[in-house]
Amino acid sequence: MIQxxxxxxxxxxQWALQEVSVSIPPGxxxxxxPNGAGKSTLMKCLLQLLKPTSGKAWLLGSDIxxxxxxxxxRVGYAPEQDCHIPGMVGCEYVTYCAQLSGMPFQxxxxxxxxxxxxxxxxxERYRKVDTYSTGMKQRxxxxxxxxxxxxxxxxxxxxxxxxxxxxxxxxxxxxxxxxDHGISVVLSSHLLSDVERICDQITIIALxxxxxxxxxxxxxxxxxxxxEIITESSAETVMACMQRSGWQTTLLPNGHxxxxxGCDHLGPLVEALDQAGITPLEILQSPNQLEALFVQALxxxxxxxx
Amino acid sequence: xxxxxxxxxxxxxxxxxxIWHRRLAVAAQAFRSVWSNKWVRxxxxxxxxxxxxxxxxxxxxxxxxxxxxxxxxxxxxxxxxPRALVGGLVSWILERPDLSVSSTYGxxxxxxTRWFQPLSLVLVTxxxxxxxxxxxxxxxxIIYRSKALGHGDYLFGKFMAVFGLLGFVWLLPIMQAxxxxxxxxxxxxxxxxxxxxxxxSVGFVVASITFLSLLAMGVSALSxxxxxxxxxxxxxxxxxxxxxxxxxxxxxxxxxxxFTHILDQWAIQLFNPSAHVSQLxxxxxxxxxxTSLTERWMRFPTAEGSAPWVGAAIMVGISLIIxxxxxxxx
Numbered sequence: 001m002i003q004x005x006x007x008x009x010x011x012x013x014q015w016a017l018q019e020v021s022v023s024i025p026p027g028x029x030x031x032x033x034p035n036g037a038g039k040s041t042l043m044k045c046l047l048q049l050l051k052p053t054s055g056k057a058w059l060l061g062s063d064i065x066x067x068x069x070x071x072x073x074r075v076g077y078a079p080e081q082d083c084h085i086p087g088m089v090g091c092e093y094v095t096y097c098a099q100l101s102g103m104p105f106q107x108x109x110x111x112x113x114x115x116x117x118x119x120x121x122x123x124e125r126y127r128k129v130d131t132y133s134t135g136m137k138q139r140x141x142x143x144x145x146x147x148x149x150x151x152x153x154x155x156x157x158x159x160x161x162x163x164x165x166x167x168x169x170x171x172x173x174x175x176x177x178x179x180d181h182g183i184s185v186v187l188s189s190h191l192l193s194d195v196e197r198i199c200d201q202i203t204i205i206a207l208x209x210x211x212x213x214x215x216x217x218x219x220x221x222x223x224x225x226x227x228e229i230i231t232e233s234s235a236e237t238v239m240a241c242m243q244r245s246g247w248q249t250t251l252l253p254n255g256h257x258x259x260x261x262g263c264d265h266l267g268p269l270v271e272a273l274d275q276a277g278i279t280p281l282e283i284l285q286s287p288n289q290l291e292a293l294f295v296q297a298l299x300x301x302x303x304x305x306x
Numbered sequence: 307x308x309x310x311x312x313x314x315x316x317x318x319x320x321x322x323x324x325i326w327h328r329r330l331a332v333a334a335q336a337f338r339s340v341w342s343n344k345w346v347r348x349x350x351x352x353x354x355x356x357x358x359x360x361x362x363x364x365x366x367x368x369x370x371x372x373x374x375x376x377x378x379x380x381x382x383x384x385x386x387x388p389r390a391l392v393g394g395l396v397s398w399i400l401e402r403p404d405l406s407v408s409s410t411y412g413x414x415x416x417x418x419t420r421w422f423q424p425l426s427l428v429l430v431t432x433x434x435x436x437x438x439x440x441x442x443x444x445x446x447x448i449i450y451r452s453k454a455l456g457h458g459d460y461l462f463g464k465f466m467a468v469f470g471l472l473g474f475v476w477l478l479p480i481m482q483a484x485x486x487x488x489x490x491x492x493x494x495x496x497x498x499x500x501x502x503x504x505x506x507s508v509g510f511v512v513a514s515i516t517f518l519s520l521l522a523m524g525v526s527a528l529s530x531x532x533x534x535x536x537x538x539x540x541x542x543x544x545x546x547x548x549x550x551x552x553x554x555x556x557x558x559x560x561x562x563x564x565f566t567h568i569l570d571q572w573a574i575q576l577f578n579p580s581a582h583v584s585q586l587x588x589x590x591x592x593x594x595x596x597t598s599l600t601e602r603w604m605r606f607p608t609a610e611g612s613a614p615w616v617g618a619a620i621m622v623g624i625s626l627i628i629x630x631x632x633x634x635x636x
Contacts, residue, residue: 049451049635069456073322077452083445086436087339099331100453102322111318118314144449149318181315 001026001152001184002046007055009041009208016041018208020055024186026152028178030195030216031188032294033205039188040080042205043154047077060151073102076145076153080160080188082137090125090132091116094143101148108147115143119173134161138170146177152184153177159194167194174198196290204297211297219293224262226292227269228252228284241276242269256284328455332463337470339436349429350475353422357479360418364487367410370396371492394590406589407499409582411487415503416577418483419510422476423569426515427543429475430468430522434539435532437464437523438633443530448635461629465519472515480507510576514569517618521565524625527632558610562617570607571614579606 002024009017017038031039044050046059048068057064059071085093091112098108116125119139124132129140138158145153155174159167175198177183189195195202202219204212212219229238238257239249245268250258261269266283273280340346369375370392381392399406441447450460484504488497525539546564553560561567583606 044635047452049448069325069454069459072452073454075452079445079448079452081445081448083448085335085446085449086440086444087342096331096335097449097453100328100450100455102324102328102454103318103320104323104327107318107320114314114316146315148322176315181317 001060002029002186003058004042004046005056007042007045007057008053009038009045009050010053015208017045017052020205020208020210022203022210022213024201024203024213026184027201028175028185028199029187029201029203030199031186031203031205032192032195033190034298035190037205038208039205040156041208043077043156043186043188047072047075047154073148074151076148076150078138078141078145078153078155078158080156083141084129084137086130087128089128090121090136090140093129093140094125094147097144098147103148111147111149112143115147116140118146119143120169135163135166138162138166142170142173146183150183152186154186154188156188157190158187159189159191171198192290192294202290204294206298212293216290220290223293223296224260225264225285226258226260227266228256228258229269229273229280230256230282230284231273231278231280233278237276238273238278241272241278244276245272325454325459328453329459329463329466332450332455332460333466333470336437336464336467339440340433340467340471343432343436346429346432346471349425349432350471353425353475353479354482356421356425357483358486360414360421360480360483361486361490364411364414364483365490367414368487368491368493368496371399391590398589402589403493403495404499405585407496408502409585411484411496411500411503412506412577413579413582413586415480415484415507416573416579416582419476419480419507419577420573422480422511423514423566426472426476426518427566429471430518431536431539431543433468433471434522434526434535437468437526438629439526439529439532439535442527442632443532445635447633451635457630457633461523461633464523468519468522469515472519473511476515477508477511480511506577510573513572513576517565517568517622520622520625524628527628558613562613562620565618565621568614568618568621571610572618574606574608575614 002022004020004022007017007020008015020038020042031042033039041050045052046057046064048064060074062071064071085096088096091109094112094115095105095108098111099105103111113125116139119142121136121139121143124136129137132140138161142155142158145155158174159170162170171194174185174187178185178198178200185198187195187198196216200216202212202214202216203210229242231238235251235255235257239251242249242257242259242261247262247269248260250260252258259269263269266285269283270280366377369377370381372378381389395406395410399410441450447460451457455463481504484500484507488500521542522539525542526535528538529535543566547566550561550564550567
C-alpha cells in the first residue's frame with residue numbers, strides 16, 4: 001500500500017527524512033515518534049504536499065511523482081494544524097471538500113451530512129468552522145478526510161487538544177474505519193496509548209529515520225515482559241534469586257530490581273520470591289511494552305551516533 | 307453529549323467527476339466568496355447601469371437618422387453649428403454607412419470600454435484579500451493540495467473566478483451595449499458595419515481582464531495579511547499611475563511600472579482612435595470649427611509599439627513567479 005525507496009527531505013541544512021525505505025501493507029498503521037521526528041514530513045511527502053529532495057514513493061501501487069493528483073482521489077488527509085476555508089459553515093466545508101475530490105454536488109452534499117453524522121456533529125454543522133472548538137475542528141477535519149470514501153486516510157495527530165471523552169470517541173471512530181469498513185488508516189501520533197489501541201502495525205520514526213516497522217503483536221513478542229521489584233531485602237539478594245530462575249536482572253538507579261521474566265503474568269515471579277523467603281513491597285508489571293519498544297528503538301538508534 | 311454512530315458509514319458507489327469539475331468547484335467557491343461582499347454587488351450593478359447608459363447614447367446616435375424622432379427634432383432646434391455637424395454626420399451615414407458607422411462606433415467604444423476600467427480596478431481592489439491571501443492565512447492551501455488538485459488546478463480555478471467576475475462587469479456589459487445599440491438603430495446594417503468596434507472591444511477587454519486577473523492573483527499571494535495585499539495593490543495602482551504621468555516623459559521606462567498606462571497603450575493600439583478621428587475630420591470638415599472639443603477629447607497619446615506588451619509580459623512573469631513560490635502548503 002505504501003512503499004518508499006530512499007525517500008529524503010531536507011529543509012535547509014536539516015534532514016527531516018533520511019533515506020526512508022519502507023513497505024507497509026494495508027491496515028491500521030501507527031506512525032510513532034517524538035515531536036520533530038519526521039512523521040508529518042513523511043505524510044506530506046506521500047501526499048505531495050512537499051516535494052521530496054530525493055527518493056521515490058508509491059502509494060496504492062502508483063508512483064506519486066507521476067500520478068499524484070489521481071492518487072489523491074483515493075486518499076484522505078486530516079492535517080495537524082487548523083485548516084479551513086474562511087467563512088464556510090461546517091456542512092458547506094465538507095461538501096466543498098467532497099467536490100474537490102470529484103463528487104457531483106448532490107452526492108457531495110448528501111455524503112457530507114452522512115459523514116458529519118458519522119463523526120458525531122449535530123447542529124454545529126450549520127455554524128461557521130472559524131467558530132468551532134478544538135474538538136469540533138478535529139471532527140470536521142476527520143469528516144472532510146473521509147467524505148470521498150478514500151481507500152487510505154492519513155491522520156496527523158487527530159487527538160491533539162481533545163478532552164478525554166472526545167479523544168475516546170475520535171479513537172473509536174478511527175478504529176472503526178479499518179476494522180469495520182476496510183479503510184486503511186495511517187495515524188501519526190506521539191501518544192503511544194493511542195497507537196496501541198487503534199493500530200495493528202507500527203512504524204517508529206526518529207530524527208528522520210525509520211527505526212522499526214512491523215506488526216505490533218510481532219514486535220511485542222520479540223520483547224520479553226519485565227517487572228520491577230521493590231523490596232526491603234538487599235538488591236543483591238533479589239538479583240541472585242531471580243538469576244537462579246534463569247531471568248536477567250538489572251539494578252535500576254532508584255534501587256529497584258528490573259527482571260526480564262518473559263511470562264504472561266507475575267505468578268512465577270512471586271512464587272520464586274516466596275521460595276527464597278523474600279517479601280516484596282511492590283511488584284510493578286512493565287508499564288507498557290510498546291513504550292519499552294519505543295524507548296529501546298530510540299536508544300538503539302542513539303548508540304551508534306554517540 | 308455527542309452521539310457516536312460508526313455504523314452510519316457507507317461506501318460511496320458513485321462515479322467521480324473529472325478535473326474540470328474540480329477546477330470549476332474552486333472557481334465557483336472563489337466567485338461566491340467575492341460576491342458575498344456587498345460593495346462588489348453594488349459595483350456590478352453600477353456596471354450594468356453604465357451599460358444601459360451607453361446603449362442609450364448609441365440609440366440616440368441611431369435616432370438622428372429618423373426624421374420624426376425626438377432627438378432629430380431637438381437637434382434641429384439647436385444652434386447652426388451643432389445642427390450643421392449632425393446634418394453632416396447624417397448625410398455621411400446615409401452615403402457611406404460602412405465607414406461612418408464603423409468610425410462612430412469605433413470611437414464610441416474606445417471611450418465606452420475605458421469607462422469600465424476604473425470600476426473594474428476598484429472591484430479588483432475589493433477582490434484581492436479573498437482570492438489567495440485568505441487561503442494562505444487560514445492554511446486552506448493544505449486542504450486544496452491534499453485533494454485531487456494540482457498547483458495549477460487551484461490557480462486556474464481562482465483565475466476563472468476573477469476573470470469571470472471582471473467579465474461580468476466589463477466584458478458582458480460592453481457586449482450588451484453594442485448589441486442593444488445595434489438592435490435599437492434604425493438599420494439592421496449597423497450590426498454588420500459596427501462589427502469592428504465589437505471585435506476591438508472584446509479583444510481589448512479580454513486582454514485587459516486576463517492581465518488584471520493574473521496581476522491581482524500575484525498581489526493576493528504576496529502576503530497572508532489581507533489588508534497588506536490590498537495596500538500593495540493600491541500602491542501599485544496609484545504610485546504607478548503617478549510615476550507614469552509625472553516621470554513618463556523623462557524616463558519612459560518608468561511608465562511601464564503602471565498597469566493603467568499599459569492598458570491605455572493597449573486601447574490606443576487596438577482601437578486606433580486617431581484613425582477614426584481622421585476619418586471623421588475628413589468627412590465632416592465642420593468638426594474643425596469645434597476646436598475646443600477636438601483638442602480636449604480627441605487628442606490621443608502616441609502608440610508606443612511593443613513596449614507596453616513587453617512591460618505587461620514582465621509584470622505577468624513576476625506574478626507567476628510569486629504564485630509559484632508563495633502558493634504552497636507550509
